[in-house]
Amino acid sequence: MKNAEVADLLMQMSLLSEAAGEDRFKSIAYRRAATTIKELSEDIEKVWRENRLLDLPYVGEGIAKKIDEYLSTGEATFIDKLKAKVPEGALELMKLQGIGPRTAYKLAKQFGIKSLDELERELESGRLKEELGEQKSKKLLDEVKKSKTVERRMLLPEAESLAAEISNYMEQNRLKVFSTGSLRRGKSTVGDLDFVSTTAGAGDILMRFPGVESIIEHGPKRTSVKLSTGIQVDLRVFEPSQFGAAMMYFTGSKEHNITMRNLALSKKMKLNEYGLFDSSGKVIAGRSEEEVFSALGLQFIPPEMRENRGEVEAALVGKIPELVKIQEIKGDLQVHSTWSDGESDVKSMAMAAKALGYEYLGVTDHSLSMRVANGLSEERFRKQWKEIDSINEEMAPFKILKGVELEVRGDGTLDFDRKFLEEFEYVGASIHQGYRQSPDKLTHRAVSAISNPSVDILFHPTNRLIGRREGHQIDIPKLIKAARDNDKILEIDGQPDRLDLDEVWVRRAWEERVTLVIDSDAHSTEQLQFMRYGVLVGRRGWLTSRAVLNSQGLKGVLKRLKR
């Protein structure tokens, strides 16, 4: 699948077009098309072969022609053409906060600055003071020095705990702040933190938060600071009567906001962060999000869905799904114990699961060939089952299910034979090995695993580790089709660095009526909490409880996994 490559090319076009000083709407158009293709839940090559490129949102004649060139010849002459118009170095300079297309163009063209290192030298020499002004030079110099610490996005637990730390600090100063932005939308990675407050002066308190390293800007309504960890925190202050509109605006996403504002315009109203207004400027709504949605004739859209992926259109016709909730989860079907690489024993895991209100817990220790994880042999599994039986007697009606995380070996064969696999209450297969295999081979392994009669679930299908390792380049539409044809289940793994399947594919899978299971993949009792993150992915993938196997009670799950 070349979706990521094509999206990347279009994103480059967007940046180049901006740096070349072209009409800024061109750049926006490229970026929108890039997003469309990045989030496309089918193979772009398939769309192209079937002549459906023009059906994609934000793809018109111009962009379709470029995609056609790339997919048919493997070349992208349009990139080189545009590059010729951009002075060398401008793109790199634009990565710096405070340098936009204008400044980058000027610095690269007039001063021949080609890199951040060169910019640093020029700034230190003072030669740019006349051009940029004293303040700006100083600010940029600070930025250049800071830029050397790599920019990173936080995983959800880190983002949540930082947000909690900041809001506790504010609370100690008798100020309430509300977390918004991508954290409120439940995105798998969070770049910066966004808060809304209804108390004047909140910005002054934020600036005194102990982790603050520098102040990016500070005004009566908006304050932005940078923490020593490199994370940016933005705070905006509003009147209580504006709170709902403010939360909507700051929760985003940006593209969702644009669609919402356009919808307001089409109804002769105006929507901004202060409220919804009629054509005479009179306020119609703003105090709560519910009020604003309703005044626009929309159903309430849960934050997790606000990504401009059709949710506004769905809300207009009352088709927002009732998203799955964490309270509806009745059990966990992938956890590990001390039998393999877990830190807690089976009984502790079961007690912790019961304490969460679950009816059942599927213990899925690794199979034999995962030697690094102390994978179990047939003999050890039989011993484990005895232990499970006795705990089950004690804890009834709570039930521990005998599962396995079964290794799909490099050659596509499974760790155990069919006869033994039938003795488990269910089998989840995983592909951990063989990164360097071709996409075709990996796809074949995944498809044959999910098609195997002894396998019920494919765990974390791409095996990605966010920020550390790309997932296997498997053909996911093909995998989804195989799961559907064989009536099998795909997993959303709740480990914060996995969250695999990705939300885009989760949505596609359920559209094809493939059941999903949301698991914590816990390796300790505490990690059972990771279920929450998996549920967020499900919600971002528009799942209802009906789509999620483990929103069913024990009876329903056993029926579905009947062997």
Add this chain to the structure above:
DNA sequence: GCCGTTTTCGGCCCGACTGTTTTCAGTCG
């Protein structure tokens, strides 16, 4: 470059903050 229950041309979300621009351009979210 894309798009259309006002439009196939003329728009494209809307506002805060910074700096030294004495009225607004650049950048950002």
